[in-house]
Amino acid sequence: xxxLNRIMSLLLGMLCAASPAFSHSGGVIGGLQSGMLHxxxxxxxxxxxxxxxxxxxILGGAALWQLPVIFPIAMAFAGALGALGVPVPGIEIGxxxxxxxxxxxxxxxxxxxxxxxxxxxxLFALFHGHAHGTELPEAAxxxxxxxxxxxxTGTLHLAGIAFGTLMKWPSGRIAVRAAGAGIAxxxxxxxxxxx
Amino acid sequence: xxxxxxxxxxxxxPVLAHGTLPGDGGFASGMLHxxxxxxxxxxxxxxxxxxxRGGMRSPLLALLAGLVLGFxxxxxxxxxxxxxxxxxxxxxxxxxxxxxxxxxAITIATAFVAGLLVGxxxxxxxxxxxxxxxxxxxxxxxLIVLNCMALAQLGATWLNGIPLRVAGSWITAVAILVLAxxxxxxxxxx
Numbered sequence: 001x002x003x004l005n006r007i008m009s010l011l012l013g014m015l016c017a018a019s020p021a022f023s024h025s026g027g028v029i030g031g032l033q034s035g036m037l038h039x040x041x042x043x044x045x046x047x048x049x050x051x052x053x054x055x056x057x058i059l060g061g062a063a064l065w066q067l068p069v070i071f072p073i074a075m076a077f078a079g080a081l082g083a084l085g086v087p088v089p090g091i092e093i094g095x096x097x098x099x100x101x102x103x104x105x106x107x108x109x110x111x112x113x114x115x116x117x118x119x120x121x122x123l124f125a126l127f128h129g130h131a132h133g134t135e136l137p138e139a140a141x142x143x144x145x146x147x148x149x150x151x152x153t154g155t156l157h158l159a160g161i162a163f164g165t166l167m168k169w170p171s172g173r174i175a176v177r178a179a180g181a182g183i184a185x186x187x188x189x190x191x192x193x194x195x
Numbered sequence: 196x197x198x199x200x201x202x203x204x205x206x207x208x209p210v211l212a213h214g215t216l217p218g219d220g221g222f223a224s225g226m227l228h229x230x231x232x233x234x235x236x237x238x239x240x241x242x243x244x245x246x247x248r249g250g251m252r253s254p255l256l257a258l259l260a261g262l263v264l265g266f267x268x269x270x271x272x273x274x275x276x277x278x279x280x281x282x283x284x285x286x287x288x289x290x291x292x293x294x295x296x297x298x299x300a301i302t303i304a305t306a307f308v309a310g311l312l313v314g315x316x317x318x319x320x321x322x323x324x325x326x327x328x329x330x331x332x333x334x335x336x337x338l339i340v341l342n343c344m345a346l347a348q349l350g351a352t353w354l355n356g357i358p359l360r361v362a363g364s365w366i367t368a369v370a371i372l373v374l375a376x377x378x379x380x381x382x383x384x385x
Contacts, residue, residue: 065354065360065361069363069364072368073364076369079372079375136376143236143373
């Protein structure tokens with residue numbers, strides 16, 4: 001048995017023996033770790049965050065960082081509205097639409113003016129932020145929870161940006177467009193209730 | 196001003212807005228305070244990045260002056276100051292995210308207000324023991340701000356300062372979310 005196999009066997013054994021952590025069991029939750037887990041637990045959120053990064057990569061230039069700078073602020077603003085119970089209609093539809101629209105933008109490699117792209121991303125950030133804000137539990141350490149939440153969202157954007165750098169190669173462009181198509185299909189599935 | 200502040204510090208009664216180490220009123224408690232009072236931490240990080248981005252050191256003196264004066268104001272029981280700390284962090288983060296250039300006077304004023312807020316929101320023991328505790332707070336404030344200044348100076352020359360804009364965006368987003376938490380809990384101390 002190689003060293004790798006031994007390590008894998010050990011890890012598998014530990015995984016099987018592990019008890020669940022129940023980080024989202026409700027009630028008062030912890031800090032950084034819980035905050036970081038929150039944005040990555042919903043696939044509809046994850047695909048849209050990655051799409052923001054991918055689209056930023058396609059738009060290039062200032063958009064590469066402007067979209068990920070605008071998104072957290074808009075998302076936090078809407079998150080605050082959600083946490084305070086301010087109703088916003090059509091949240092779930094907006095979230096599903098974000099996956100569809102951003103996925104299609106990536107697939108077709110659309111390059112609108114940066115202002116329009118920022119407005120689209122900012123609008124969708126409101127839907128995602130409000131949904132997160134509504135679900136926000138009482139945090140034992142609100143600042144570290146919020147920090148984890150924002151950093152995890154930013155990391156998802158970064159994942160999209162990093163994936164978008166593949167466009168330097170012809171096969172990479174195909175991979176990025178395929179990812180956009182996949183995100184659009186996922187968005188359509190969320191929109192129509194298939195997922 | 197220093198003499199007045201020293202008098203106020205020695206005459207100050209403990210505020211205990213958010214406790215440090217129970218039973219320890221000395222240097223260690225003071226030093227831990229800005230790290231444990233997370234709204235202070237966020238504000239100081241934002242100030243450090245702002246000062247580092249501008250490459251200015253003179254606002255550090257304003258920060259320290261505000262801090263010392265703030266220590267003297269603890270006896271006034273100004274109430275929960277977390278909203279003010281977070282609001283200032285929110286604004287400074289927005290300035291960083293939008294890459295707005297601010298004048299030296301505004302930077303100095305901002306640093307002074309930040310120091311004042313942190314100082315006035317710092318609890319401490321009574322009498323001479325307060326000096327060591329407040330000295331600990333001052334050391335911690337300098338540690339946080341100087342480290343952030345150094346990192347920001349690096350970030351300002353890397354990728355056209357994009358990391359600083361992202362940092363500003365994240366600071367503002369965190370401040371907004373924590374303010375929402377505060378508002379939801381009825382502006383109680385969290």
